[in-house]
Every structure is written in C-alpha cells, then in structure tokens.
C-alpha cells in the first residue's frame with residue numbers, strides 16, 4: 105500500500121532512438137489504494153509513464169515517489185512494485201503452485217513463507233483447487249489469474265499493469281474486468297493500469313488520467329470525466345457512440361443566452377445562462393457537444409422543452425435491444441441519438457429532436473476547451 | 479540448457495540417475511518417461527548439499543547455487559560406487575550451472591558458431607560430437623538486459639522446456655536463444671515467443687529487457703547469420719520501428735540497407751533529401767503524427783481515428799510537413815524518402831553518440 109507521486113516528470117528518448125519527448129511535465133498524485141487508469145490513444149505515452157514508475161525506463165527530468173521515498177535512483181526490484189504485462193508466459197511444465205512460487209524461489213524466500221503467500225494469493229484469486237494443475241489444463245481466464253498470482257505473491261505496494269487484457273477475446277476481457285475490480289478491492293493496494301480502451305478505463309478505474317501526445321488532458325473519476333470533459337479531445341475519447349459535435353454561435357439577449365445552430369436557436373437554462381452572460385462570449389463561435397443520450401425524440405421531451413427542439417433527417421436506425429440508435433443529420437451535421445427502442449423514427453423521416461440543454465457541452469472553437477463546468 | 483547437461487551426463491553414467499528441482503519434480507532422468515513426474519517420499523528425507531543421503535532405492539544429494547534454484551541429484555543405490563559418483567555428479571551440475579564448465583564445450587562450440595569464429599571442418603566435427611541436427615529451421619533471438627541478479631537462461635529454459643532449443647550466454651547482459659522451429663512455426667511464432675520472453679523476464683526479474691529477432695536459417699552453421707541479424711535488429715530497431723522492446727529483423731525494411739551503408743554515403747544522402755536542419759523544424763507532435771501515419775499505411779482516416787484527431791487537423795499537419803520538407807507524405811515515393819531520411823538521421827545520431 106502506498107501513494108505514488110510524479111512531479112514534473114519528463115521523458116525524452118535519446119536522439120538515436122528518435123529523440124521524441126514521450127512524456128511532458130507529468131504531475132500526478134496517486135492515492136493509496138487507488139485504481140488509477142492511464143488512458144489515451146496509441147503513442148500518447150502511457151507505457152513510457154508506467155515504465156518510468158517501474159524504473160525500467162530512466163526519467164529525463166522530475167521526481168517519482170513511491171510511499172514517501174524518492175525512487176529516481178532506486179532499482180526496479182527495490183521499488184516494492186509488481187508488474188503484469190500483455191504477453192505473459194506461464195511455465196508449461198510447472199504446476200500452478202510452482203508457477204506462482206518461481207519468482208520467490210529465485211529470491212530464496214523461505215519455504216514456509218512461499219507456501220503461505222501462494223496459498224493466500226490462490227485464495228484471493230479463487231484458484232486454490234487448481235494449485236496442482238499444469239497450465240495446459242486451465243481455461244484462458246484461469247491462466248490469466250495465475251499470471252496475476254505471480255505478481256500478487258510478491259506482496260507489492262503497487263501493481264503496474266500494461267494492457268494485460270488486450271490479448272484476450274472480447275468475452276474473456278469482459279470477465280477479467282470484473283475480476284480485476286474484485287481483486288483490487290480484496291488486495292486493497294494501489295493499481296496503476298494502462299489501456300487505450302475507454303470501456304476498461306470507465307469500468308475499472310477509480311480515477312482516469314486521459315493523455316494526449318505525452319500531456320495529461322484531464323484527471324478525474326470516470327463519472328466526472330464523462331459528465332464534465334475538460335476539452336473536446338477528452339469528450340470525444342470517452343463514451344460510445346462518441347459525443348456529437350456541431351458548430352454554433354453564442355447569442356446573448358438580456359438575461360437570456362442562446363446557442364444558434366444553423367437556423368435553429370436553442371435557449372439555455374437559467375443557471376447555465378448565468379455562466380455565459382457577461383463573459384464576452386456574445387457572438388463567439390463555439391462547438392456544441394451532445395452525447396447521444398442528450399438527443400430525445402419522445403413527445404414528452406419535445407413538449408416540455410419547446411426552446412430546444414430541432415429538425416432531424418433520419419438516415420438509419422439501429423435497434424440494440426434496450427435502446428435504439430438513430431443516425432440522422434441536424435442542420436447538415438451527422439449526429440447519433442440514443443433513444444427508446446420503441447421509437448417511431450424510420451429512415452427518410454424528418455423528426456423532431458429535443459436537445460438536452462441542461463447537459464449539453466459548449467467548447468471554445470479555438471482552444472477546444474470546455475467554456476464552463478457545472 | 480538441460481538438454482546439453484543431459485547429453486553430457488548420459489555419455490558418462492550407465493546406471494539409473496536423474497536431476498530434480500527443489501520440489502522433487504524430475505527434470506532429467508536416464509528413464510525419460512519419468513521427466514515431469516515427482517520423486518516419491520523425498521519430503522521425509524533430509525537432503526543437504528554437502529553429503530549424500532541414502533533412501534530406499536536411491537542416493538540423494540542437493541545442489542545449491544547462489545542466485546539460482548536448488549536441484550536434487552540422485553542415483554540408484556544398488557551399487558556402492560554410486561555413492562561417490564553422486565558426489566561427482568553434484569559437483570558437475572553445480573559447475574555446469576555456474577558456467578564453470580561453460581555448458582560443457584558444447585556451449586563454447588555454439589558460441590563460436592554464433593560468432594562465426596569457426597571453420598567448416600571444426601563445424602562438421604562439433605555437429606557430430608554434440609549430436610546436433612544440422613538441417614533444421616532455426617532462428618536466433620538475442621536478448622539484452624541490465625545485469626540481472628538471477629539466471630536469465632534458467633528462466634527461458636523454464637518458459638520453453640523444449641529440448642531442441644539452445645540457450646547460450648554471450649556475456650553478463652546478453653543471451654542468445656536458438657529456436658528450432660516446427661513445421662507450422664514461422665516468423666509470427668518467433669515474434670510471439672520473443673514478446674513472451676521479454677514480458678515474462680521483465681515481470682519476474684524486474685530488469686529492462688530488449689529482444690532482437692533474427693531470420694530463419696536452414697542449417698546449423700548459418701545461425702551466425704541469424705544471430706548477427708538479431709543484433710542488427712536490436713541496434714537499429716529502436717529507430718522508428720520500436721515496438722514494446724522487441725525488434726524483428728524480418729520486418730526491418732530499409733533499416734537493413736541503412737545499417738550496411740557507408741556513413742559518408744548516408745550523410746550525403748541526408749544533405750540531398752531532408753537536411754538535419756529541416757528535421758529540427760518538425761516538432762514532436764508532427765513526428766508522432768507521421769509515425770502513426772506510416773504505421774497505418776498512409777491511411778488518413780485510420781490514422782485520424784487512432785490518434786483521435788480530426789481529419790482536417792491531420793491533413794493540416796501533413797501539409798505542414800510538405801511546406802517544410804517539400805515531401806508530400808500522402809505520396810508513396812515521398813513517404814519512402816521521408817522515412818529513409820529520418821532513419822538515416824537517427825542512425826547517424828547513434829553513431830555519433832557511440833563515438
């Protein structure tokens with residue numbers, strides 16, 4: 105159990121390795137027992153960051169603390185960490201017990217202690233009954249748990265995981281997400297988990313760090329990041345289907361604020377209007393962000409939100425069981441609405457859509473940052 | 479590794495004998511069918527490193543080597559002479575794992591073959607002496623690591639217990655793993671194996687590991703070629719083609735060409751295509767974008783999707799490269815020129831750094 109702190113951390117690879125600055129001015133304080141997820145697209149610096157915490161990669165500048173100890177010059181093996189990577193291999197001719205015990209044996213841990221730790225890890229992972237089996241006799245999920253067991257028996261203060269689920273098929277991946285969350289609760293230890301999959305991040309993380317080109321974009325709980333993305337990049341990265349973006353202009357009129365989208369004029373609710381008025385936004389070009397669930401086609405909404413109704417040309421509808429997706433164009437922009445599966449919208453229809461003005465997002469068109477938060 | 483040890487022991491011992499790990503799991507046995515099984519009743523015996531323990535049918539002795547796992551050696555107790563023989567076996571095993579015997583001369587032989595320091599006659603004799611299959615599909619993985627406290631070769635031989643493969647230490651921080659491929663195994667298998675080794679070593683030993691993959695060769699003498707190509711992949715693979723600490727000679731592309739070219743020629747090439755000064759005008763954001771664009775086969779939509787960029791932003795960056803370098807990366811020839819120039823620049827930087 106330990107806090108992990110990164111202070112002004114940079115990583116610039118040597119010129120001969122491309123000379124790229126993979127991580128820039130990374131500042132983060134990870135609390136004890138957090139499940140922290142590093143999220144972002146390929147090449148944004150997630151692995152580099154994790155490897156610097158592990159000590160497998162030198163840092164070019166800054167400080168890293170594990171517990172209260174500055175670890176810049178501490179060897180990985182002395183950092184009280186354990187790692188789980190994507191391409192793990194089990195030892196095929198050893199039993200599950202021996203697979204988990206191997207690292208401890210190398211370190212000359214006393215036999216009784218090895219026994220205790222392996223049984224404890226097996227209990228937590230619910231694989232006690234498999235300790236005598238060989239890896240070949242295990243299912244994919246069980247094998248993955250043995251790989252986790254090898255890390256657990258070290259009893260580290262921090263677990264570092266780099267896309268450990270990405271080699272698994274979709275079904276197993278879903279299962280393992282639940283397993284890892286449970287494991288985190290049982291171990292009550294700090295987890296740092298790297299992924300480019302926003303679903304993994306949203307479902308497992310207690311906090312998410314969203315990265316872009318080596319820079320932190322936002323650090324927040326999954327819920328907060330979903331509801332209040334700091335900029336268009338984060339907004340677009342989190343959530344499927346993606347957030348809809350449409351150009352608009354801010355219009356102030358006395359105490360009221362409007363968003364002009366094409367030929368439609370949308371009235372903002374009072375509490376939000378207050379955040380807009382007097383900020384010099386009048387006439388400003390913005391990008392309006394609407395999650396698919398912020399577009400409503402039910403009569404009830406259309407009746408209750410008269411100031412926020414627009415026309416939509418329906419192109420395709422997709423029935424997904426508990427919900428339906430309506431692919432449409434609004435003021436010439438492609439949008440997706442997530443609606444009740446009993447929707448009457450059919451391809452070719454022009455329907456009314458009410459925009460959820462209490463929840464839609466407004467981004468500065470130049471900086472792409474959110475103009476206000478709730 | 480166990481394969482070499484086993485061959486050597488079988489050559490000199492006629493009686494029933496074997497080696498087990500510290501748990502009693504049999505690793506080597508004169509009766510091969512018992513390998514993988516567990517020795518019976520050893521829990522009740524007090525087996526120590528310095529003396530022979532007598533059991534019901536067997537003599538036992540343990541072998542303790544600092545930084546490595548413990549082993550138990552055993553031999554039939556039908557003959558009194560075996561009592562002394564076992565002491566010698568224990569000594570031999572200990573030296574073997576301590577590399578005093580250097581894996582027997584067979585490791586020495588392989589090392590010479592890997593470095594190409596051997597003539598045809600020596601090669602022929604070695605293959606015969608050590609009973610090596612000459613014609614077989616093989617490839618060499620070279621692994622570099624920070625000095626590890628524990629035995630890397632031992633770890634690899636546990637990940638891949640197959641007898642046919644050889645693990646040759648090339649120094650304190652480097653090891654060659656010679657893989658014999660089965661019919662259905664090819665480059666993809668090598669790549670996967672190398673990734674597994676790198677990730678597992680890093681997890682267990684907590685040292686940073688880089689792997690280079692050589693090409694597939696047809697006879698034993700050619701492993702030196704595969705080995706030097708694996709090393710080549712290691713030294714130029716980082717440039718542009720880095721991917722999770724594994725570089726593969728088989729997918730190195732123009733990197734191969736650059737590596738074998740004269741430095742003067744390369745410097746001239748750089749001046750004529752994209753100069754060093756020009757590269758300095760391209761910031762990290764642009765370079766990362768270009769990397770991703772190349773990785774995605776010059777596909778704009780795919781690159782935009784993967785980088786989470788708006789298409790227009792991506793096109794804007796590509797046009798910026800055009801303005802600065804005169805090369806339009808959407809155009810195949812220009813993309814090749816850019817990539818070659820960039821790799822040459824990195825390579826020259828590397829040479830200068832080494833100097």
Ligand SMILES: Nc1ncnc2c1ncn2[C@@H]1O[C@H](COP(=O)(O)OP(=O)(O)OP(=O)(O)O)[C@@H](O)[C@H]1O
Pocket residue numbers: 117121122123124125126144145146147148149150151152153300716720723766769
């Ligand atoms: N060993 C290396 N040598 C040189 N450059 C590297 C190396 N590793 C990473 N980079 C560069 O650093 C940047 C960040 O890479 P990193 O692997 O940390 O990203 P990532 O977020 O983990 O991506 P992915 O999702 O693809 O794993 C990339 O632009 C990459 O080119």
Ligand SMILES: [Mg+2]
Pocket residue numbers: 150151152
């Ligand atoms: Mg990565």
